[in-house]
Amino acid sequence: MRKAIWGSMVFIGVMGLWFTVFKLGQLLGAFQLSQPPTYPEQVSTAAPTPIGENFTYTALSAQVAPTSGTIIAVQWGDMGQKLVDTGAIDLIKYENLMGNLNDEQQEILLQDTLQHITFTPDNIQFWTNVLWALGLTQHSMVLDEGPMMQHAAEVPLGEYASTGGWTLGKRDAVALYSSGNLMTLTAKQQVLVYQVAETIFRPCCGNHTAYPDCNHGMALLGLLELLAAQGATAPEMYEAALIFNSYAFQDTYITLAAYFESQGTAWSDIDPVVILGAEYSSGQSAYETALQVGPIPGTPIQAGSCAV
Numbered sequence: 001m002r003k004a005i006w007g008s009m010v011f012i013g014v015m016g017l018w019f020t021v022f023k024l025g026q027l028l029g030a031f032q033l034s035q036p037p038t039y040p041e042q043v044s045t046a047a048p049t050p051i052g053e054n055f056t057y058t059a060l061s062a063q064v065a066p067t068s069g070t071i072i073a074v075q076w077g078d079m080g081q082k083l084v085d086t087g088a089i090d091l092i093k094y095e096n097l098m099g100n101l102n103d104e105q106q107e108i109l110l111q112d113t114l115q116h117i118t119f120t121p122d123n124i125q126f127w128t129n130v131l132w133a134l135g136l137t138q139h140s141m142v143l144d145e146g147p148m149m150q151h152a153a154e155v156p157l158g159e160y161a162s163t164g165g166w167t168l169g170k171r172d173a174v175a176l177y178s179s180g181n182l183m184t185l186t187a188k189q190q191v192l193v194y195q196v197a198e199t200i201f202r203p204c205c206g207n208h209t210a211y212p213d214c215n216h217g218m219a220l221l222g223l224l225e226l227l228a229a230q231g232a233t234a235p236e237m238y239e240a241a242l243i244f245n246s247y248a249f250q251d252t253y254i255t256l257a258a259y260f261e262s263q264g265t266a267w268s269d270i271d272p273v274v275i276l277g278a279e280y281s282s283g284q285s286a287y288e289t290a291l292q293v294g295p296i297p298g299t300p301i302q303a304g305s306c307a308v
Contacts, residue, residue: 037124052293056298057298065254072227072243072266097168121247138182162212192237193237197209203283206283209241225245
């Protein structure tokens with residue numbers, strides 16, 4: 001009997017010892033197999049640098065609209081005198097509103113020696129006004145058959161910014177509208193002007209130049225007609241139009257230059273036909289591009305309008 005009890009006690013002791021060793025082994029194994037805690041890799045949430053921050057306004061301006069000016073290879077000659085003589089421009093009204101003509105402006109309006117047009121940031125407003133008078137007055141397929149005449153029943157001709165807004169003539173703007181042959185355009189050249197004009201948009205609105213309902217559209221129409229009358233090709237007309245737009249809407253095209261350069265295309269390599277189209281030069285598209293580019297360091301505060 002004692003042997004049985006002793007045996008049971010030994011058995012229980014052995015099992016207890018085994019259990020203790022087993023648990024100790026588990027504990028030691030847990031220490032040996034445990035790994036340091038891991039954490040998910042940190043992902044940067046910082047916003048990417050805006051496109052515009054990679055450029056400066058001054059550097060882009062030197063490419064797009066240099067202060068030294070950009071020449072349009074078209075003879076101006078006595079066109080200014082014709083505008084004055086036909087009553088498209090009233091010099092007294094102009095000087096009362098704008099002040100006395102400087103030497104450059106006198107050459108444009110009163111002389112016949114100017115062999116080309118040079119746009120600069122300082123003279124683009126003056127040239128816009130002069131070319132506005134030219135586009136408004138010159139007899140044109142665009143004005144006679146284009147959207148302005150097509151919609152005359154809904155929008156009378158005098159209610160557009162390019163007509164009602166022209167107050168510097170001796171004659172009423174509607175009376176001036178497509179009224180004179182200040183230059184000779186063949187039927188083929190008229191068609192060329194129309195075809196080119198309807199593919200050139202302007203950032204102040206969503207319309208093309210064959211719908212010249214504001215001063216910039218009417219001014220560019222006048223420039224295209226002047227070029228065509230002197231035998232310019234369509235590519236030459238597009239190139240001149242881009243130069244005009246780049247000075248008239250300097251901020252917009254500097255922003256576009258930054259956008260294209262960020263895509264690997266230099267300003268000098270941009271096809272004028274592409275950038276002047278609705279995809280980039282219409283008002284809505286220019287606005288969307290500006291949102292993508294963001295502020296460009298050094299951009300001056302400027303104000304623009306479609307008025308004289």
